Every structure is written in structure tokens, then in C-alpha cells.
Amino acid sequence: MIALIDYRAGNLTSVRKALAFIGAKLWTPAAPEELADASGVIVPGVGHFGATAALDEVWHAAVRGTIAAQRPLLGICLGMQWLFEGSEEAPTLPGLGVLPGRCVRLGEQGDSPLFRVKIPHVGWNSLDRREPSRLLDGGTSGMQAYFTHSYVVPESTATVALTTHGVPFPSVVERGLVFGVQFHPEKSADIGLLVLRNFVAMCG
Template identity: 45%
Template sequence: MRVVLVDGGGSNIGSVRYALQRLGVDAELTADPERIRAADRVILPGVGAAAEGMRRLRRYGLVEVLRTLQRPLLGVCLGMQLLFEHSEEEDVDCLGLLPGRVTRLRPGPGVRVPHMGWNTLEKNRDAPLLEGIESGDHAYFVHGYAAPVGEACLASTTHGRRFAAVVQRGNVAGAQFHPERSARVGARLLRNFIEYGLA
């Protein structure tokens, strides 16, 4: 089983890699298109702004690699947002692997933005990626933008408004929360992705 972490310069790459090591998975960190295509599982981490994330992917020649990837792909945090068609953050076109626009979370009474902390997951439907994860489980979020609750949404959460927490369509999936900081739930999501793929 070859697991690759896409080296797009995201600051959470090291912690995601360590979370995988705790599961007994030694993931390779690479920006090499051929090594990414040859992997059995591909993880796209990311922290920061969408425009800079897309600039890094273009700089390394990885946009088309990810758009045409045949293997299971998991985006994490910003990596998940980049899977969508467009981000309101700096008005940037993203990878377009999932339908919809990522939009800014709006502050309000009791609602701070960026959203930082533990939130309750609401499971929308069963999928191998969510095996052992139930409605009411908690995950750790750090973000100021969020994806819509559309057809690809497997689980959602609410912070001011409801938004997608876990998404999947075909071989493309994403988690808005940080699996590496989400204790049992995060470890289970990563293990499910490694063991089951996105069947």
C-alpha cells in the first residue's frame, strides 16, 4: 500500500504524516507527478488561503495530475476546499472535482470566525469512509470558509450555519476538520480511507 501526501507546502503536512505513522502507515511526502499517480492512496493536506494553495499546485504542475487522478484522493481542511469548483476566498477557481462554491463563514452572536474548536458531526448517510463514526461524534475544526451541504456531503456540522464536514463523490473525498487533531474520530477516518479506499 503506497500512501502519498501531496507536498503543496501546507503547514499541517507534518502533523498529518505523524497521524498516519501512528496508524502504522509511512506516507511519502512528494510533489512529483509520477509518484503521486503511482500511489494507492493520495492525501492533499492544506492550511491557509485558497488562492495560495492553488498557486502552489500550479507551480508544481499538480493541478491536472489531481484532476485526472485514478486513485482515491482525500483532501484535508484547505485541501478539501480546493476540491470544489470555486472559493469565495480571493475569488479563485479550484480543482473542480466536486460541485459547488466554498464561501466565507459569517460572524454573529456567539459565532466567531475563524471557526476554531470541537464541533459535533451530523452523519448524512453511511459510507465506508465513515465506518465507526456516528452522529454526535466530535471533530476539531480551524477554518474561516466552508463548503456547501450538497449531494457529495457525507457528514455536516453547524457553526453559524450548516456546512459540509466530510464529502465524497466517487474516488474524491474530503474532511473539513483536522483528522490529525480529532482524536479517535480523526484516526478512524484516516484508517477507513487507507483500508477501504472510497468504495
């Protein structure tokens, strides 16, 4: 069974419905120690990075334990940002830190000029595959997914796809069995269901 972590960052109904639609078996663990039984872990979420404060050190340790046990981990949107070291949105709050770098506001990466684009980035945008991707396996070139966010994860060797809104940012990251998507697969029609199916298949 896949553990869907509920830390009160947004509504989980959509994620549950999409996973149920593809036949995935999941539950919402009430305590971190339950993760020991998980065949995979999904960290969803939308909104402010501060909400990840609900995932304390005990949760951090439990999620790290599932990674060490070779269980796939998928972070969605805010859940993806949480996989990194932290975010300028809530600077004192540590992320899980299994991927390197800190999240920044979209359009403020490095020296990139801020183009006139609307923030938050809301809507459908292209996934530009740069590296082989297990999550996007079976996806077509030009595929689009639904985004709604203002912060982005940093560039790293885990980046497998980029999306451009004013400036390019990582929209899919993969390293070993750690996966993250900045878009919402539960709201991205067929492409989203494909990503969820690919992840669920890896959970065995």
C-alpha cells in the same frame, strides 16, 4: 504508497505523525508525475485558499489522473476546499473542480442569517451524518472532530455530514473515491484516527 502532497500550506508534521501512528506508508511526491505510482492521495492544508496556487495545472492533471485510475483522494480542511471549483477567499484562483460549487465565508451561505458566532470556527464540533459515509464508518452518533477554519464548502450531493456553527455547513463530503473533511483528522483523537484508518484501508 499514499502520496501526501506538500504545497506549503501549513505544516505537515501532524498529518505525517498520525498516519505513521496507524501504520500507513506514505511519501511526499517532489513532482506531479510521481502521482502515477500512488495508491491514494491526501491533500492536506490549512490557511488561505491562495496557498493552493502552488498546485498548478500540471498538479491538477496529475490528481485528476489518480481519480481516473480509481485511486482514493482525501482533501483535509483547505485540501477539501480545493476539491471544489474555487473560493471567495481567492476568487480568481480555480480549485480542482471535481466537486461542484464555490467555497464561501462561514455564515455567508445563501440567505442564512448570520448568528453571533466567532469566526474563525475553532474547536471541537459534532459531525451530523446525513448519508452513509465510508470515512465515518464505525463512528458513533455524537462524535466530534477538531476544526479550525473560516471558509466552508458549498452544499452538494457529495455532502454526507453536516456541522453547525451558527449555520450548518458540509463537514464531510464523499463522491465515489473522492473524499473531503473540513476538520483535522490528525488532530481529532480517536475519531480522527478512525477516519484516517478508513481512508487508508480504501487505498489497499
